[in-house]
Amino acid sequence: MTSIILTTFLAVVVWASVSCTGADESIDNQVVPESPLGDLEDIRFLLWTRSNPGDRDYYRLLPEDLDNLNHSPLNTSLPTYIIYHGFNDNGESDWILNSKTEVLGQSSANVLSVDWQTLVPAPWYASAVHNVYRTANYSARLLDWLHAERGLQATRIHIIGHSLGAHTAGLTGRYLTSGTIARITGLDPAGPFFYHQPSDRRIDPSDAAFVDIVHTNSGSIIEGCNGLFEPVGHVDFYPNGGMHQPGCFATHDSDWSILFGECSHARATELWVESIAAFSANQKFTSWPCSDWDTFFTGNCTTCGEGCLDMGFHVEQGLTGSYFLRTNPAAPYALGDNQ
Ligand SMILES: *[C@@H]1O[C@H](CO)[C@@H](O)[C@H](O)[C@H]1NC(C)=O
Ligand SMILES: *[C@@H]1O[C@H](CO)[C@@H](O)[C@H](O)[C@H]1NC(C)=O
Numbered sequence: 001m002t003s004i005i006l007t008t009f010l011a012v013v014v015w016a017s018v019s020c021t022g023a024d025e026s027i028d029n030q031v032v033p034e035s036p037l038g039d040l041e042d043i044r045f046l047l048w049t050r051s052n053p054g055d056r057d058y059y060r061l062l063p064e065d066l067d068n069l070n071h072s073p074l075n076t077s078l079p080t081y082i083i084y085h086g087f088n089d090n091g092e093s094d095w096i097l098n099s100k101t102e103v104l105g106q107s108s109a110n111v112l113s114v115d116w117q118t119l120v121p122a123p124w125y126a127s128a129v130h131n132v133y134r135t136a137n138y139s140a141r142l143l144d145w146l147h148a149e150r151g152l153q154a155t156r157i158h159i160i161g162h163s164l165g166a167h168t169a170g171l172t173g174r175y176l177t178s179g180t181i182a183r184i185t186g187l188d189p190a191g192p193f194f195y196h197q198p199s200d201r202r203i204d205p206s207d208a209a210f211v212d213i214v215h216t217n218s219g220s221i222i223e224g225c226n227g228l229f230e231p232v233g234h235v236d237f238y239p240n241g242g243m244h245q246p247g248c249f250a251t252h253d254s255d256w257s258i259l260f261g262e263c264s265h266a267r268a269t270e271l272w273v274e275s276i277a278a279f280s281a282n283q284k285f286t287s288w289p290c291s292d293w294d295t296f297f298t299g300n301c302t303t304c305g306e307g308c309l310d311m312g313f314h315v316e317q318g319l320t321g322s323y324f325l326r327t328n329p330a331a332p333y334a335l336g337d338n339q
C-alpha cells in the first residue's frame with residue numbers, strides 16, 4: 001500500500017503553490033480527476049463460498065449476466081459478507097483472503113471481495129476519492145439486481161471496508177434501493193478529502209442498521225494520520241487511542257511506511273481478522289465506554305457503564321458511543337479484559 005498521506009501532501013503542496021487561501025477546505029473541495037477515472041467494468045466481484053473456499057478458487061460474478069449468475073455458487077439463503085479494500089490495495093490482499101478463510105471456517109456464507117484496484121491506483125488519490133461514489137453506486141446496482149434475481153436480502157448483508165473502502169461501504173448502503181444493510185464495518189475510514197464532507201458523502205450511521213468503526217491511524221495528516229478521527233458510526237472503537245499503534249514505531253519495516261502512518265492504518269485490518277476467531281475471554285478485544293483516550297489512559301474509565309463491547313467481528317449491537325482499549329504491539333493483539 002502506498003500512503004494516502006504522501007499523495008495528499010503532494011496534492012496539497014501543489015495546490016498551495018498556486019493558491020493562498022484556507023488549505024484545509026481545499027483538501028475536501030478539490031475533488032478533480034487527476035488521472036483517467038477508470039472503467040467500472042474493470043471492477044471484479046470475487047465470490048467465495050464453502051464450495052469454492054481456496055484463495056484462487058473465487059468465482060467472478062458479472063453484473064447483469066444471468067448465465068454467469070446461474071453458474072455461480074451464490075446461495076442467498078446464507079449471510080453475505082462484502083469486503084472493500086482501500087487506496088492502492090487489491091481484492092486479493094492478505095487481510096481479505098484471511099477474512100474469507102476465517103469466516104468460511106466458522107459458518108457457511110457468501111464472501112464477496114470487490115476488487116476495484118484499477119480505480120484506486122497510487123498516486124491518484126483525488127481520482128480514487130471520486131471513484132468511491134461511482135464504485136458504491138455500481139456495487140449497489142449489483143446488489144439490487146441480485147435482490148431482484150435471487151432474493152438477496154439487505155438484512156443478511158454485512159459490508160466491511162478499509163480506508164477509502166470504508167466510505168465505499170457506507171455509500172453502498174446509502175445507494176442501495178432494495179433495503180437497509182444489516183451492518184457496515186469501517187476499518188480506519190480515510191481522512192483526507194473527507195474531514196468536512198457532509199454525512200451523505202462519507203460513511204455515517206444512516207448507511208446501515210448498525211455501523212461500527214475501528215480507528216487506528218486517525219487524526220490530521222500533519223500528525224501522520226490517514227484516518228478520520230471523529231466518530232462516524234453507532235459505535236466507534238479507538239484502540240490505543242486510535243492515532244498511532246504500538247509496534248508501529250520500531251524500525252521493523254521500512255521507516256517510510258511508519259512515517260506516513262501505513263503501519264497504524266493497516267493495523268485496523270489485522271485487528272479485524274484476529275477478532276473473527278476470538279471466542280475465549282483472553283482473545284477478545286474488550287473495550288470500555290469513555291469520553292477520550294486521556295481519561296481512559298489515566299485509569300478513569302474502569303467501569304463498563306451500560307456495557308463494555310468486544311471490538312470486531314463479534315461486537316454486540318444496541319449500544320452507541322466511543323469505546324477504548326489497549327492492545328499488544330504484535331499479534332496476537334487482544335488483551336481480553338485487561339485494561
Ligand atoms: C443454501 O443454503 C441453505 C442453508 O444452509 C441450504 O439448506 C441449501 O441447501 C443451500 N442451497 C444450495 C443450492 O446449496
Ligand atoms: C447510479 O447509477 C445509475 C445508473 O447507472 C444512475 O442512474 C444514478 O444516477 C446513479 N446514482 C448515483 C447516486 O450516482
Ligand SMILES: *[C@@H]1O[C@H](CO)[C@@H](O)[C@H](O)[C@H]1NC(C)=O
Nearest residue numbers: 293294295296297298299300
Ligand atoms: C483521573 O482521575 C484522577 C483522580 O482519580 C484525576 O486526578 C485526574 O485528573 C483524572 N484524569 C482525567 C483525564 O480525567
